[in-house]
Amino acid sequence: MTNDIPKQDEADIMAAEYVLGTLPHADRLAAETRMRRDAHFALAVKRWQARLEPLNDSYVDAPLPNLLPQIEARLFGTLPKKSPFWKSWFAGAAVAATLGLAVLAFLPGQNVQPLTTLAAENTDLRYDVSQRGDDLRITRTAGPAAAAGQVHEVWLIVGNATPISLGLIDGAALTLATTGLAPGMVIAISLEPTGGSPTGTPTGPVLVTGVIS
Amino acid sequence: MTDDPIAALLIRVAAQDRAAFADIYAAAGAKLMGVLLRILGNRAEAEDALQEVFTRAWLRAGRFDATRGRGMTWLITIARNHAIDRLRARSPQSIADDGEAVASLPDTGRGPLSGLVAQGEARRAVACFGELDPIHSAAVQGAYLEGASYEILAARHNVPVNTMRTWLRRSLLKLRECLDR
Numbered sequence: 001m002t003n004d005i006p007k008q009d010e011a012d013i014m015a016a017e018y019v020l021g022t023l024p025h026a027d028r029l030a031a032e033t034r035m036r037r038d039a040h041f042a043l044a045v046k047r048w049q050a051r052l053e054p055l056n057d058s059y060v061d062a063p064l065p066n067l068l069p070q071i072e073a074r075l076f077g078t079l080p081k082k083s084p085f086w087k088s089w090f091a092g093a094a095v096a097a098t099l100g101l102a103v104l105a106f107l108p109g110q111n112v113q114p115l116t117t118l119a120a121e122n123t124d125l126r127y128d129v130s131q132r133g134d135d136l137r138i139t140r141t142a143g144p145a146a147a148a149g150q151v152h153e154v155w156l157i158v159g160n161a162t163p164i165s166l167g168l169i170d171g172a173a174l175t176l177a178t179t180g181l182a183p184g185m186v187i188a189i190s191l192e193p194t195g196g197s198p199t200g201t202p203t204g205p206v207l208v209t210g211v212i213s
Numbered sequence: 214m215t216d217d218p219i220a221a222l223l224i225r226v227a228a229q230d231r232a233a234f235a236d237i238y239a240a241a242g243a244k245l246m247g248v249l250l251r252i253l254g255n256r257a258e259a260e261d262a263l264q265e266v267f268t269r270a271w272l273r274a275g276r277f278d279a280t281r282g283r284g285m286t287w288l289i290t291i292a293r294n295h296a297i298d299r300l301r302a303r304s305p306q307s308i309a310d311d312g313e314a315v316a317s318l319p320d321t322g323r324g325p326l327s328g329l330v331a332q333g334e335a336r337r338a339v340a341c342f343g344e345l346d347p348i349h350s351a352a353v354q355g356a357y358l359e360g361a362s363y364e365i366l367a368a369r370h371n372v373p374v375n376t377m378r379t380w381l382r383r384s385l386l387k388l389r390e391c392l393d394r
Contacts, residue, residue, distance in 0.1 A: 009386065016385040020353070021293065021360045022378075025301035049290060050282070051392045054338035055357050056289050061243035062250045065260055068238045071267045076231065134227075134275035156272070164265065177276035180229065200302035 015044035019052055029196040033168055074158045076182060112137075115181065116210035118189055125208050129187050136178040138169065138187070145172065146191060152207070153196050157186040168196050185212045219284030220277070227274040234271060241285060242267075245292045252296035252360040262299060266292045297360040341391035349384045356381065 017023050018031040035042040111132055118127035118138075125143030129136070138154055146152050151170055155163035167174050169189070190197070191204035219241055225233035245266055249259035269291050277287050342350045352370060355361045361369070367377040 012389070013382050013385060016389070017381070020356045020381070020385070021297040022356050022363055022366075022381060023301075024362075025298070028298065028301060046281075049286075051338075051388065052357055053282075053286055054335040055354060056248075056286060057335055058354070058358055059244060059247045059251060059289070062247040062259075064242040064246050065263075067260060067264055067267075068235060071238070071264050072231070072234075074264065074268055075271050158268065161264070161268075162261075164268065178272050180272045180274065198302070200298055 011041055012044050012048075015041060016048045018045060019048040025198060025200075026195040029168070033170070033196075036167070074161050075180070115212050116187060117141075118187060118208040118210040120208045123207060125189075127189060127208060127210075129210060129212075131181070134177055136166075136176045136181065137173060138166075138176070139173040140169070145170075149194055150204075151192055151194050151196060152189050153192045153202070153204075155188045155190060155202055156181075157188060163188065163202055165197065165200065168192075181212050183212055186210070187212065217279065217283050217285075219288065220279040221284075223270075223274050223277045223284045223287065224279060226271060227277065234267075237270070237288075238267060241288050244285065245288060248289055248292045249296050251358060252293065253299060258299065259296075262292075262296055266295050269295065293360070300360050301362070337392065341388055344391055345384050345387060349380050352377065352380055353384050353388070 014023075014027075014031060018028060023031060031041075031045075035045055113131045115129045115131055115136075118129060119125070123143060126141045128139045128141050130139075131137075140152075146169075151168045153168050154166040154174060154176075156166050157163045166176055166178065166187075186209055188202070188206050188209040190202040190206045192202070193204075197203045219237060222233045222237045222240065226237060242263070246259060246263055249262045249266070250256065253259045253262060266288070270288060273291070277284065342354070345353070348370060352366050355366055355369070363374050363377050363381070366381075367374040370377065372380075
């Protein structure tokens with residue numbers, strides 16, 4: 001930080017640079033993590049979005065290809081019959097997840113709707129995935145957190161599409177504003193360096209996976 | 214709300230209404246494609262990104278709050294964030310290549326805001342950008358609209374990266390002061 005920016009402005013400048021888009025990838029991911037934890041920072045980001053919003057008028061329409069069928073197939077379509085690529089990440093994980101679900105089905109529901117358990121055969125690590133209203137909650141129920149310098153990153157995989165990062169789990173749980181998950185979608189956890197995958201797709205080993213029932 | 218048809222559709226999408234989702238694609242897709250193409254500069258990648266953006270819009274529609282912003286703004290934020298994430302995640306080599314390619318684009322000498330039909334908030338924004346040094350204003354707009362990094366902007370304006378960073382930070386503080394007035 002240059003020495004002519006007042007210290008109290010540093011967080012607000014970081015929020016502004018996040019909205020502007022100039023932060024390097026690792027800093028962008030750090031800003032997104034901070035938005036989830038720090039309500040003041042999240043508000044600062046919202047205020048900068050509002051300040052710079054008039055610039056959006058400078059974007060002009062471009063010819064729109066009809067990609068709706070592909071998008072709908074990803075979100076609502078049938079899963080490919082052949083083994084999708086993510087299964088090669090961890091053979092048996094899907095079976096383990098199904099077994100985990102069978103146990104979960106007997107637990108009292110309340111308002112929480114269990115979706116799946118993330119598991120794999122050669123690890124004790126388990127995450128429960130549940131939906132409560134608009135919130136998707138991913139909670140570590142067994143096994144260790146990531147070691148220092150590493151983090152568990154959550155991915156959503158629909159069909160054969162590129163995984164979508166849902167966020168980083170530093171502690172034991174992550175709550176996400178996410179609705180619309182459909183049966184057949186896959187949630188996976190990969191091990192990534194602190195700050196998350198530097199490439200936007202999983203770079204470390206996939207630890208556990210589960211299929212939304 | 215009544216003057217924001219995208220917001221009305223998003224509320225239906227949050228209730229898992231697939232017909233409303235198709236309507237949003239038709240109503241907002243061309244604008245979002247414009248955003249993605251401007252930032253990514255490559256139609257094939259922009260089309261790939263568009264699928265991601267609409268996937269995310271479906272998954273996150275439950276958190277759209279029509280009392281806190283317009284529907285199109287919400288969608289553009291998703292599109293910009295995704296496109297910039299893609300840019301920043303590219304390998305250092307491809308970033309260097311892009312830097313040269315984008316930096317060598319001719320400067321039209323026409324700031325993006327000059328094309329605006331300025332009304333209300335937009336008029337205030339035009340006035341506040343007008344208070345900045347024109348070169349700094351162009352750099353801020355280049356960053357926002359194209360997702361240009363400090364390195365690319367520095368190369369384009371032929372200044373050190375640290376100088377560009379300082380320009381943008383000072384410009385942002387001035388904009389904040391002006392826009393919050």
